[in-house]
Amino acid sequence: MSQVTITLPDGSSRAVSAGAPVREVASAISPRLASAALAAVVDDRMVDLSCPLEADARVRIVTPDSPEALDLYRHSTAHLLAAAVTNLFPGVQCGIGPATDEGFFYDFVVPRPFVPEDLDAIERKMRELAQQDLPYQRQMWPREEAKRFFGDRGETLKVQLIEEKTQGQPLVSCYTIRDRDTFVDFCTGPHVPSTGKLKAFTLLGTSNAYWKGDARNQPMQRIYGTAFLSEKELQAHLQRLEEAKRRDHRKIGREQKLFMFHPWAPGATFWLAKGTVLYNTLADYMRSVLVPAGYIEVRAPIVFNKALWERSGHWQHYRQNMFLVESEGEQLGLKAMNCPGHFLMYSSEMRSYRDLPIRFHEQTPLHRNEASGVLSGLTRVRQFSQDDAHCFVMESQIGEEVERLLRLVQRVYGDFGLSPEMKLSTRPPEFLGTVEQWNHAEAELTRALEAAGAPYTINAGDGAFYGPKIDFDVTDAIGRKWQCATIQLDYMQAERFDLTYVGADNAEHRPVIIHRAIFGSFERFIALLIEQFAGAWPLWLAPVQAVVLPISDRHLDYARQVGERLAASGLRIEIDERQEKIGYKIREAQLQKVPYMLVTGDREAAEGTVSVRSRSAGDLGARLVDAFIADALDEIRRKDVGAPARAEVKA
RNA sequence: GCUGGCGUAGCUCAGUCCGGUAGAGCAGCUGAUUUGUAAUCAGCCGGUCGGGGGUUCGAAUCCCUCCGCCAGCUCCA
Numbered sequence: 001m002s003q004v005t006i007t008l009p010d011g012s013s014r015a016v017s018a019g020a021p022v023r024e025v026a027s028a029i030s031p032r033l034a035s036a037a038l039a040a041v042v043d044d045r046m047v048d049l050s051c052p053l054e055a056d057a058r059v060r061i062v063t064p065d066s067p068e069a070l071d072l073y074r075h076s077t078a079h080l081l082a083a084a085v086t087n088l089f090p091g092v093q094c095g096i097g098p099a100t101d102e103g104f105f106y107d108f109v110v111p112r113p114f115v116p117e118d119l120d121a122i123e124r125k126m127r128e129l130a131q132q133d134l135p136y137q138r139q140m141w142p143r144e145e146a147k148r149f150f151g152d153r154g155e156t157l158k159v160q161l162i163e164e165k166t167q168g169q170p171l172v173s174c175y176t177i178r179d180r181d182t183f184v185d186f187c188t189g190p191h192v193p194s195t196g197k198l199k200a201f202t203l204l205g206t207s208n209a210y211w212k213g214d215a216r217n218q219p220m221q222r223i224y225g226t227a228f229l230s231e232k233e234l235q236a237h238l239q240r241l242e243e244a245k246r247r248d249h250r251k252i253g254r255e256q257k258l259f260m261f262h263p264w265a266p267g268a269t270f271w272l273a274k275g276t277v278l279y280n281t282l283a284d285y286m287r288s289v290l291v292p293a294g295y296i297e298v299r300a301p302i303v304f305n306k307a308l309w310e311r312s313g314h315w316q317h318y319r320q321n322m323f324l325v326e327s328e329g330e331q332l333g334l335k336a337m338n339c340p341g342h343f344l345m346y347s348s349e350m351r352s353y354r355d356l357p358i359r360f361h362e363q364t365p366l367h368r369n370e371a372s373g374v375l376s377g378l379t380r381v382r383q384f385s386q387d388d389a390h391c392f393v394m395e396s397q398i399g400e401e402v403e404r405l406l407r408l409v410q411r412v413y414g415d416f417g418l419s420p421e422m423k424l425s426t427r428p429p430e431f432l433g434t435v436e437q438w439n440h441a442e443a444e445l446t447r448a449l450e451a452a453g454a455p456y457t458i459n460a461g462d463g464a465f466y467g468p469k470i471d472f473d474v475t476d477a478i479g480r481k482w483q484c485a486t487i488q489l490d491y492m493q494a495e496r497f498d499l500t501y502v503g504a505d506n507a508e509h510r511p512v513i514i515h516r517a518i519f520g521s522f523e524r525f526i527a528l529l530i531e532q533f534a535g536a537w538p539l540w541l542a543p544v545q546a547v548v549l550p551i552s553d554r555h556l557d558y559a560r561q562v563g564e565r566l567a568a569s570g571l572r573i574e575i576d577e578r579q580e581k582i583g584y585k586i587r588e589a590q591l592q593k594v595p596y597m598l599v600t601g602d603r604e605a606a607e608g609t610v611s612v613r614s615r616s617a618g619d620l621g622a623r624l625v626d627a628f629i630a631d632a633l634d635e636i637r638r639k640d641v642g643a644p645a646r647a648e649v650k651a
Numbered sequence: 652g653c654u655g656g657c658g659u660a661g662c663u664c665a666g667u668c669c670g671g672u673a674g675a676g677c678a679g680c681u682g683a684u685u686u687g688u689a690a691u692c693a694g695c696c697g698g699u700c701g702g703g704g705g706u707u708c709g710a711a712u713c714c715c716u717c718c719g720c721c722a723g724c725u726c727c728a
Contacts, residue, residue, distance in 0.1 A: 105723095113655060115656095206654090206723085207723030208653065208723070209723075209724050210653080210654095210725075213724075213725075214725085219724095220654095221654080222654095222723070222724080224722095250721095255662090261719090263701080263718065264719095313728095321728090337728060339728085368728090370727075371725080371726065371727095372719090373652060373654095373724085373725085374652090374724095375720090376722095380727085464728045483727095551687055553685060554685075580690090580691085581685090581686045581690085582688060583686085583690070584690055584691080585689095587690055599688065601687060602687090603687085611688080618688080
């Protein structure tokens with residue numbers, strides 16, 4: 001029998017019989033590896049353990065420790081789910097069932113939607129199938145036979161997939177769990193060797209989905225679940241989901257009276273007093289960053305004549321998302337973005353190359369008529385404000401301006417203890433301008449990113465219709481990603497608005513526009529911060545920075561004196577004058593996560609002190625009022641977001 | 652917008668399946684208590700059961716419809 005030579009990751013090589021399954025390589029190395037083996041990577045392609053070795057190859061055995069293992073588990077669990085559903089709901093049609101970042105799903109065509117009881121039954125069936133340790137068998141079927149097989153079963157979606165994905169291939173890959181009478185799926189694999197490997201999984205919910213994600217296609221029912229390599233990791237994941245609920249900005253927003261919503265203004269935030277403090281603090285912070293960076297703040301109108309939107313292209317591309325109004329026979333639209341207003345202000349006077357870059361910053365509200373179903377707390381609203389700006393630069397200034405912006409973003413996020421991930425989004429299918437312009441713009445952004453030296457990923461086809469962009473995702477404490485900051489290059493709008501500057505050559509030139517936001521929107525950024533800090537605000541952001549707690553009525557005068565001094569020095573304070581025991585007042589302040597509680601009783605009144613209790617560190621003892629003020633102001637100046645705020649989040 | 656779920660007091664929730672006088676805790680108010688580092692006691696107030704329509708002798712409960720919220724889908728300049 002002929003032999004093939006396989007090379008292992010450590011560089012050693014072995015000879016095996018040609019056609020032997022890759023499993024034998026694992027067995028030959030050690031019985032332990034053989035039992036841990038899940039799949040193999042043969043010449044960079046991941047395959048089943050049953051895959052025959054036909055030629056010399058590099059082979060790496062995939063075990064639970066391999067980076068591929070989690071996706072493999074999840075995809076195999078999705079198959080297990082589909083097998084259970086097929087078993088329990090005869091006549092069901094299967095769609096696709098991939099692994100995702102958080103778990104997996106599988107889409108089905110069923111006569112009625114799944115209900116929670118169905119999920120319980122399906123999960124029980126999955127465990128039953130897992131316990132039977134059934135092999136995942138891969139079979140190569142003649143293409144026509146596979147089509148006939150799925151066609152006879154009424155699985156027209158699978159037939160469609162085979163037709164689209166295997167053109168010109170004589171054989172197609174199918175998997176069964178048990179045999180052809182139960183569950184067969186058209187799938188390239190690979191899979192774990194048998195269902196017994198799958199233990200740590202759970203179903204999480206159902207939702208509606210469409211075939212191939214297109215709302216014009218057949219509606220399907222999606223079942224979500226997640227799987228991990230160990231029960232411990234699964235439990236940790238479920239705990240994170242619980243933690244997310246506890247930190248939900250909608251819950252904390254209500255508890256701390258930061259904001260509210262009302263059915264008569266869906267998607268529009270009512271900023272209550274404490275939320276307004278937060279909002280204004282962030283707005284002022286942003287100004288304090290942007291003014292030294294050469295930005296000037298402006299305020300453009302909210303409502304514009306349709307003519308402006310026709311000029312900008314929004315009328316053609318974005319009208320369905322705009323709030324439109326009519327007045328005296330004229331059609332008007334509420335602004336969904338600030339750019340066109342800034343363009344009009346740019347062209348209100350002659351611009352010289354000596355003036356560039358010109359940077360307009362604006363924080364006025366924007367309105368976008370988002371579909372009702374997408375609204376969600378503060379993270380997706382219909383009215384919001386961006387820390388928006390447009391930088392008008394010369395072609396030659398793009399690189400430096402984008403680099404400056406990258407540094408600015410890093411610095412701001414650093415001030416909040418956040419570290420964003422960068423994505424470069426490139427030309428979408430629908431775009432303005434020419435491919436050459438796009439290539440040039442994309443090259444400029446790439447160069448700036450490389451110069452910044454920070455890692456980034458490429459999000460192909462996700463650019464805005466007028467130019468490529470760099471987006472910044474922030475991962476919060478529990479692993480969810482939020483897109484906040486954005487830097488967008490725009491070669492198109494200067495043309496449309498006929499924006500010019502006079503160059504050194506005394507000729508007119510087009511400026512390049514950089515659209516950019518650092519927070520993104522105040523609304524979304526505040527939602528992110530609430531969840532980041534779990535409502536335990538660092539002192540500089542806390543709507544109430546300290547609460548004065550008189551022990552009894554006879555300390556009210558002193559408490560008020562203290563309160564006045566604190567307020568006069570600029571601290572945001574409250575005095576709890578209720579006739580309650582000190583323990584009660586402390587409990588309430590603690591639940592509100594007020595950074596400092598200042599107990600004032602006989603001793604303090606006599607000595608001119610306050611007894612300081614920190615939200616995170618507890619009783620700190622008596623301090624002179626002025627000393628407390630000095631320390632607090634210093635802490636505010638430092639914008640500390642360090643250990644104290646984080647530590648108590650877990651408490 | 653689509654699919655599903657949900658909507659009962661300011662908040663958290665029970666009651667809805669199987670129609671028969673709307674409940675609890677917290678919050679609030681009043682009184683007593685004058686308090687030393689996470690809940691003092693007692694009493695009281697509080698709801699067109701999301702809106703509208705229908706079935707019924709009778710609807711929080713069953714049906715229709717609209718609105719809002721939640722999850723996901725789609726979308727996201």
